Amino acid sequence: MFSSLRSTPAKTVTVTVNSQSVAAPEGQTVWATMALAGQLTTRKAALSGEDRSAFCAMGVCFECLVQIDGTPNQQACLRRVRDGMHIQTQDITETSKAPIQGIPE
Amino acid sequence: MTYDCVIVGAGPAGMSAAIELANAGARVLVLDRAPRAGGQIFRSAANSPLSDSGALGTDYTAGSKLIERFEASNAEHLSEADVWHVGEDGTVLYTQDGIPRTVQTREILLCPGAMERPMPIPGWTLPGVMTAGAAQVMLKSDAMVAERAIFAGSGPLLYLIVAQYLRLGVKVAALVDTTPRRNYLTSLPKVPGALRSWPMMFKGLGMMREIASSGIPVFKGASNLRVLGQDMATGLEFGCREQQRVMSNHVFLHHGVIPHSNISRSLGLSHIWNAAQHCWQVQTDAWGQSSVPHVSVAGDGAGIIGADAAQSAGRLTALNILKRLGRLTPAERDRKASEDHAVLAKMAPFRAFIDQLYGPSKCLCLPQQADTIVCRCEERRLQDLKEGFEQGARDPNALKSLTRCGMGPCQGRQCGPIVSSLLADWRQEPEAQVGYYRLRSPQRLLSLEELSRFQSRPRGGAE
Ligand SMILES: Cc1cc2nc3c(=O)[nH]c(=O)nc-3n(C[C@H](O)[C@H](O)[C@H](O)COP(=O)(O)OP(=O)(O)OC[C@H]3O[C@@H](n4cnc5c(N)ncnc54)[C@H](O)[C@@H]3O)c2cc1C
């Protein structure tokens, strides 16, 4: 179980994680907010659809990809909560729509 | 407007370089994706969410001094700025607050730091399995801890987080130490040299004593690790004299750090295989200058040296950039550099000792079971890669196009080092011969929606 040792509860915001309403200190990472709410599944694996969860917490494994306010492929360990944010487990697998990659020319 | 130097990364290396450059009057911009400067070691040191950040150690709290000096300098700093393209032409693209932006610079200094060496053991993709560095990051940035966790692997950063947890009163299920017993012998000849950095030696020994006297179960010389569980981690099985099992929903893995090279790779800079540290690193001269003269790399991102040395390396690299910008003569550069060159030389034997003692064992670098996942993103297992190799894919890029290993969102950050070493093993040739994936920008997934918000940087002058 994850728990928080945060000293003074900073200003809190309210977000939803897979429809569950969660209060979180402003500026907390999306991943910590999910983990402390007991919602550990960030995304489904591309082929098997198995549950995946944050692995590195520092932006290098891309296991923590979630959908934030409807936008997929957001790294939960790098993004921070804002009031009213909607966070959802990402369910993009081989059979669903592939993400878009590109670079401006 | 064009900057004299754009620095990627506000860790010890990037901050030290920025201070040096700004003090000499250069126009510097530092980009970091973190909300506050500090890098890995000093993450949130200046704004810790913990009431007792002293438990993280004096190294950590000392970081706020460097952060203050950096923030008081004339270097511009953009936090929460995620860099996803660096071009040889001096174009740097990043996203801040959901908006992609561009800046132009004469000199580029990459200080992206390190990442943890992937540890492909059975079950390493199960929810509940994370890296020891992740435990560090979660503790520092969000004061979040995992109760009754297992820590498994080897190396100073693994012991550091265990000691920090214990000091904070967080229960630890076990430390499963994979350091091979013979390493204590083979590293002995390096002890006298390492003692030149005796404060570091004593700090390390003190930490080990702290763990030993805490009474938590410590398994030394462990091997054959396997994470237990179907849908999530339930424990760890390993050999230590006999077969052992420790149950927990949290398993933190670690066996050393390696330079984070995705930007330097995408830039097409030359990289070399560092056999002593068992990792790839960008090729630089003694001034951090890469194979492209106006691109320099400093700190752990250029080869693992640790936080103190990273500060010296940052300053040295800055001095050379000042010379390149015409703000210092070669003689001035050399004179100002002598102290930091000496510091680096003094620290090298200690690093060599650590590298020998905690050098990664082959059976943790290479997956040992046919069905162990190598590519976490595309779910490619050892057997899939072996099959690809037998079909003739003998180098990383061929194996990638044949098997899709390395084509997922992490762009090979996790499987890349494993694939190089697997092919080296199968080909019976050194990694240097085998090579690494060819990488391209952008450094992460971008959506068209994000790109559509693209803006030239409004602040700091016209574009
Ligand atoms: C997870 C982890 C935890 C560690 N903890 C410790 C510790 O507690 N004590 C210790 O002695 N050593 C620790 N280390 C080792 C660490 O590498 C060095 O101690 C030291 O921090 C290296 O300094 P640096 O300046 O080279 O890089 P870092 O301190 O790693 O700084 C690099 C900075 O670059 C930023 N960055 C990287 N890529 C981008 C990008 N594309 N866009 C924007 N910003 C970017 C990062 O956010 C980071 O702030 C840790 C390493 C890791 C990987």
Ligand code: FES
């Ligand atoms: S947990 Fe690895 S990228 Fe977020």
